[in-house]
Amino acid sequence: MPVALETVDLEKHFGGIAAVAGVSLKVEKGARHALIGPNGAGKTTVINLLTGVLRPSAGRILLEGEDITLLEAYKRVQRGLARTFQINQLFLDLTPLESVGLAIAERMGTGAQWWRLVGSSPPVVEEIVEILTRFHLTDVMYERTGNLPYGKQRLVEIALAIACRPRVLLLDEPAAGVPEDERHEILATVAALPADVTVLLIEHDMDIVFSFADRISVLVNGALFVDGPPEEVARDPRVKAVYLGESLDA
Amino acid sequence: MPTPLTEQVARHLAARARWGALEYAFWLAALASVFLLSGRYLILTEIAWLALFALSLDLILGYAGIISLGHAAFFGLGSYSAALLAKHGIIHEPVLALFVSGLAAALLGFATSFLVLRGSDLTRLMVTLGVALIMREIANQIPQVTGGADGLQGVVVAPILGMFEFDIFGKVAYVYCLIVLFVLFLLARRVVYSPFGLSLRAVKGNPLRSASIGISVNARLVAVYTFAAFYAGVAGALLAQTTAFASLDVFSLERSADLLLVLIIGGTGYLYGGLIGAVAFKLIQDALATFDPQYWQYWIGLLLVLLVLFGRIYGAAIAVAVFAISYWLRLSFFECAVILLLIGFGYRHIRRWLDLVDARVADLMRGARSARVAFLQRKP
Numbered sequence: 001m002p003v004a005l006e007t008v009d010l011e012k013h014f015g016g017i018a019a020v021a022g023v024s025l026k027v028e029k030g031a032r033h034a035l036i037g038p039n040g041a042g043k044t045t046v047i048n049l050l051t052g053v054l055r056p057s058a059g060r061i062l063l064e065g066e067d068i069t070l071l072e073a074y075k076r077v078q079r080g081l082a083r084t085f086q087i088n089q090l091f092l093d094l095t096p097l098e099s100v101g102l103a104i105a106e107r108m109g110t111g112a113q114w115w116r117l118v119g120s121s122p123p124v125v126e127e128i129v130e131i132l133t134r135f136h137l138t139d140v141m142y143e144r145t146g147n148l149p150y151g152k153q154r155l156v157e158i159a160l161a162i163a164c165r166p167r168v169l170l171l172d173e174p175a176a177g178v179p180e181d182e183r184h185e186i187l188a189t190v191a192a193l194p195a196d197v198t199v200l201l202i203e204h205d206m207d208i209v210f211s212f213a214d215r216i217s218v219l220v221n222g223a224l225f226v227d228g229p230p231e232e233v234a235r236d237p238r239v240k241a242v243y244l245g246e247s248l249d250a
Numbered sequence: 251m252p253t254p255l256t257e258q259v260a261r262h263l264a265a266r267a268r269w270g271a272l273e274y275a276f277w278l279a280a281l282a283s284v285f286l287l288s289g290r291y292l293i294l295t296e297i298a299w300l301a302l303f304a305l306s307l308d309l310i311l312g313y314a315g316i317i318s319l320g321h322a323a324f325f326g327l328g329s330y331s332a333a334l335l336a337k338h339g340i341i342h343e344p345v346l347a348l349f350v351s352g353l354a355a356a357l358l359g360f361a362t363s364f365l366v367l368r369g370s371d372l373t374r375l376m377v378t379l380g381v382a383l384i385m386r387e388i389a390n391q392i393p394q395v396t397g398g399a400d401g402l403q404g405v406v407v408a409p410i411l412g413m414f415e416f417d418i419f420g421k422v423a424y425v426y427c428l429i430v431l432f433v434l435f436l437l438a439r440r441v442v443y444s445p446f447g448l449s450l451r452a453v454k455g456n457p458l459r460s461a462s463i464g465i466s467v468n469a470r471l472v473a474v475y476t477f478a479a480f481y482a483g484v485a486g487a488l489l490a491q492t493t494a495f496a497s498l499d500v501f502s503l504e505r506s507a508d509l510l511l512v513l514i515i516g517g518t519g520y521l522y523g524g525l526i527g528a529v530a531f532k533l534i535q536d537a538l539a540t541f542d543p544q545y546w547q548y549w550i551g552l553l554l555v556l557l558v559l560f561g562r563i564y565g566a567a568i569a570v571a572v573f574a575i576s577y578w579l580r581l582s583f584f585e586c587a588v589i590l591l592l593i594g595f596g597y598r599h600i601r602r603w604l605d606l607v608d609a610r611v612a613d614l615m616r617g618a619r620s621a622r623v624a625f626l627q628r629k630p
Binding site: 052085093097098105111116125142 | 252253255256259260262263264266267440441443444445446447448449451452455456458459460461462463464465466467469470473
């Protein structure tokens, strides 16, 4: 299988602390790859490095074989790398309609047009409707995003990433904070992602991880601990000791 | 394939940019002022270029979230450019000179935009302030070009388009400023309702997310800053052309600060804030200067404090009340200050009353709305 996303000896230091210490991760094309680890293991830092929010202290990042280590965040999105955030990062004053439209227009290269009115481009409008329908957001699409219930906001969060039509999608705890009865809606949309989209999932909930992932990497103290198929990871006594042990005992 | 839903969405998006009744009213009133207020062309002209200047600041502050305390840098450069172009006969025709002056300011805007990309609001305040101070000092240091502290004298402005000569009543000047304001307003309106304009609001709301949906945040900020600088330059050029003069105070901190006041009075992020603010600011300034020539700035300050404390409506109402009382009772400056202190100490109580009033008004509105719905849904 070709590799969609790869890191080579990736490191990030905050002062004297190594949040990420030499991570070499390979995510295969079309994979459903989960990155797990205890709190403070450096998972979100890895995502921030991959997406260009943070600059690595050392190491390289390759997207479909191309070195993107020094590429600006927005250019990585244009090359097909999109993400969601663990804590919602939304345009609270805009409607879901406008937010999704922004991402689509940007991808189609019409986002900087200043002489046309918003909504005057039929392909953009059609895709807005398609995505909002898929995420069950059409009933709230004219409302201010900041006024929506949390579950709906979480859907907007994912819809925004999908609107970028990524080839590699990074999901940072997509179901975090969502009430139990609204979870299935989010998980269903994640499960329904096209098979050719490579997904790297960060998740705390082991049920989600094992029902979703076909490969799991365990991050402990900023370093890759174990990397393999779910059965193998689940059997690994070291993983049980540092990570699964906690949740099994609980 | 257009479906009912896509059509509905397209209609909804198109409706965002539709002209409202109040907008028509505003511009009709502006047009009417040309015919009905013929004795006040001087102040009307000042309002027109101030409105354009405030519109410029609103573009970066209200839409892109860039605060500036040095917007006079662009205003001043536009002003001197227009005055110099006219004085030395480089470009005689005022409209073309106006455009070129705007471009000069835009160039400065582009060059300094990279300074405001980084940093917080406070950094931006200081950096923009610094740029304006530097511009002022440069103008001060080259008196052979700018006339230095005496200002640039001997400017003669040619007829507009070679046809309309500036008259002594200021009618041509006012109509000229109003038309420029209207044309540039239309352009700004177009821009803020475009995908570019929407992306500015996204960048203002959440730059992190903007970048992660592929928006080049810095490029958008550079673009809007340059665009706004053009507007400020044109506003400054209008001042120079209508007064046939340019002096160092076009760069002054006071001018930049007054501009923020205009937007505080009028509000930001809906394009009319600068326009309405400019009208209100100039009229208030004018009225106060007539009533109280010595201390009129005190009253502007009072109004500002009350606006911030109590919101636009209540703040203005309380300011008018204090003003009326002190005017009637012929209170001294000191006595007025005591009244203000009392308001300050009673702030919590006043705020509580006002919240009660707000709740009551909201109740009434809700009642009126349900009555209207009941009326509309009544059985025949």
